[in-house]
Amino acid sequence: MKVCILGAGALGCAIGATLSEAGHETWLLNRNAGHVQAINDHGLKVLDERGERAVKIRASTHADLIGAVDLVVVLVKSFHTAQAIAGAQALVGPDTLVLSLQNGLGQEDILAEAVGRDKVLAGKTYVGGVLLAPGVIRAGVAGKHTYIGELDGSLSDRVQAIADAFNGAGLATTVSENIVGTMWDKLLVNVATGALTGITRLTYGQLYSEPLLKAVSLAAVAEAIAVATAAGVQLSLTNPGAAWNLAAEGLPAAFKTSMLQSLEKGSVTEIDFINGSVVRWGQRHGVPTPVNETLVACIKGIERAMTDHHQQEEAKS
Template sequence: MQIAVVGSGAIGGLFGSFLHKSGEDVTFVDINAEHVVEMQSSGLTVTRQSGDEVLKVKAVTNIEEAGTPDLILFAVKSYDNEQAARDCLKIVGQDTIVLTVQNGVGNIEAIETVLGRNRILAGTTAFGCTVLGPGRIKPSETGSISIGELDGTTTPRLQKVVDTFIKAGVEMHVSQGVDSLIWTKLLVNVGINALAAITMLTNGQLLEYEETESLQAAVVEEGAAVAKAKGITFMVDDILEHVRGVSRSTYDNKASMRQDIERGAKTEVLAINGAIVAEGKRLGIPTPVNETLTKLVKTIEKRGKI
C-alpha cells in the first residue's frame, strides 16, 4: 500500500514507522524542515525501553513528492486541518482514503469540507508518543487503534486498512460508532491535557493532588453533560472512572498539550476543552471550569515558551 503520513510528528511518526517496518511504501510529509532534513540524513529514530531503532525513511516537505497514495494518515494538529486538507488536494486520487485519529472534535468536519466526507475513516488511538527532537520520537510501549466508517458500516476499504495495520503488528479494533469513540477519547483529553499543561504534572500526578483531582472530575462532568445533550453515549459505563484509569495507566506520560507548552507551541485546547465550551454554549449548558482552563492555557500559549 502506498501511504502518505501528513503531519509526521509524534503519532504520525509512530504510525508511519509501524507501516514502514512492515514493508509498506510510506512517505513522511511535514512542514517542519528541520525535522524532515534530520529524517532524510539520519533516519527516524524511535526510542524505546529496549534502545534506539533508526529507520531509513522517505521524508519530504513538498507534499507532491508523496505521489498519489492509497491512504493518507492525516496527523496534523487540529488548527492546521484546513491548510493540510487543501495541500492533500494535490495528491488525492479517486480512491484515496483519508484516516484521522486526531485528538479533539471538529477534525472530521474540517477535513470533509475540503476533501469530501466519502473519503474519510476516523477513530482514536490509545498510543502515546513524545517528540524528543528533530527526527526522534519516543512512543508508549503499548497501545491500540480503533477506527470505523462514519456511517458505522464495515466496508472492504475499512478492512483493508485494518489488515494493513495488523500486518504491521498493531492491535486494531473496528468501531460501528465513531462518534461514541471520538467523544470517549475527547473526555479523556478534556480531563488530562489542559490540567497537565497548566500544572506541568504528569498524567498520573493529576490524581495525587486534591485540587487537580477535583478539577478533573468537574471538567469531565461538564463534558458528559454536553455529550448527553447531543445524544452521544460513551464506550464505557463510567466516563470519569475511565479518565482516572487512563491517568493511572499512563502515570509517567507528559500529555501532548503539556509538550506543546514546553516547546512554546500552539496547543489544541480549542478542539478539546474549548470544544466543550462551544457546544455547551450552543446547547445552553454551563461549562465554567472548561472555560476557565481553556482561557488559562491560551494565556500560557501567548506568554510563550516556559
C-alpha cells in the same frame, strides 16, 4: 498500500515506521526540513521495546513530490488541520481516503470541507512517540490500540481493509461501529487532565495529589458526559472518576500532558478541539458547560501572555 503520514512528528513517525517495515510504501510529510533530511540521509532511527534500529522510509517536505496515495493519515496539531490539508491536495486522488487520528473533536469536519466527507474516516490511537532529535524517535507501538471507523458508523470494506493492513503491520487496530463514541471516550480522558496541567504546570504526580484539582477535573468531565448524552453519543466511559483514573493509567509521576508540553515550548495548544469542543457541543445542545468554559478561558489567557511576551522580546531585539 501507499500511505502518507501528514504531520510526521514523533507519533506519525512511529506509525509510519511500523507500516514501512511491513512493506507498505510509506511517506512521511513534515515541514521540518532538518527532520526530513536526517530521515532521507540515515533512515528513521527508532528506539522501542525491540531495541534501536534505522528504518528505511521516504520523507518529504512537499506533497507534490509524493503524489496521490491510497491513505492519508492526518496527525498534525489540530489547529494546523485546515492549512495542512490545503497544502497536501496533491496526495488526494479519486480513491484516496483521509484518516484523522488526531486529538479532540472537529478535525473530521475541517477535512470533510477540504476533500469531501465521503473520503474522510475518523479514529483514535494510543500509540505513543517522543521526538529525541531530528530523524530519531522513541516509539511505543506494542500493546497500544488504534480504533478507526466510518463517520456514519457503517462497517465498510474500505475501513476493514485499512484495519487488516494495520494489524498485519503490528498496529493493533479495531474497526468501530461507534467511532464518534470512541472519539468522545478519548476526549473525556483529555478533558480530565490536559487543561488543568497546562494552567498549573503540574506533572501527573503533583496533579493527582491535589484533591481540589481532582474535584475540578471531575466537574469538567461530568459536563462533557452530559453534553455527549444530550447529543445521543454512546459512551463507554459514563463515570467522571473512570476518565480521571484512565488518564493516569500506566504513566509515571513525572508525566506531562501534551498541553503542558506545548505551553512549555511556547506553542499554542489544542484547547479549542478538546475542552473547546465540549463548550461548542454544549451550546449546540443546550447544556451549560461553565467549568470547561473557564478552563478554555484560562488556557487562552496563558497563550495571550505568551504571545505578548514573544512580541515584546522581538521588539527589544
